[in-house]
Amino acid sequence: MVIVRRFDNADASAVASLIERCLREVNSRDYPSEVIERMCEHFTEHRIKRLATQRQMFVAEADGIAGTVSRDGNKVYTMFVHPRAVGHGIGRLLMRHIEALALIDGYDHMETGASITAHDFYRRLGYIDVRSTETDFGFNYILRRDLP
Template identity: 90%
Template sequence: MVIVRRFDNADALAVAGLIERCLREANSYDYPSEVIERMCEHFTEHRIKELATQRQIFVAEESGIIGTVSRDGNKVYTMFVHPRPPVTA
């Protein structure tokens, strides 16, 4: 079962890892490597904690974090979903 909940600072490392994986595995088909590297450098554990003070961040969990979305009011800033989420029986 997938659970969606508010981000906690303890999630920052896992969220940073998820974002990097999405950028490298999925977005690399659409963007040059320089853009992917710049985005990976931007979404660090520290930066994600900082962004959480400025907007709402949510995570989706199923045997670990498999997705994240950030928003402020009606504006969605980022959304990342694990490119290959764990298979459950």
């Protein structure tokens, strides 16, 4: 069973480790090592705690933290699912959770920036490409999904 709940500062170390593992094991297929290192340096335990004060952050628990996502209004940030949990619906569950919150808050669509690695995931959830851009972390897609 998977439970989605609000992030707690006690989760920061586990979330930072989860993100680093995803970057090194999964995103490294699509990005050069210097970009992966820069991303890992960005998502430290301290930075995760700081981001949680600026956005609504959530974790999915299934025998430990299996995923995380955050939102600010209708913007999606920091979406990661543990490599061994990919394909089990955790990412979809996290996304539908924050989409429902955005709908309650009166938003009619969601937007996100997606790595090359995550692009197909968002497309399967109904997000459409708006444009692409270069960031400090490499190539990125900007996607949007109208909410029901």
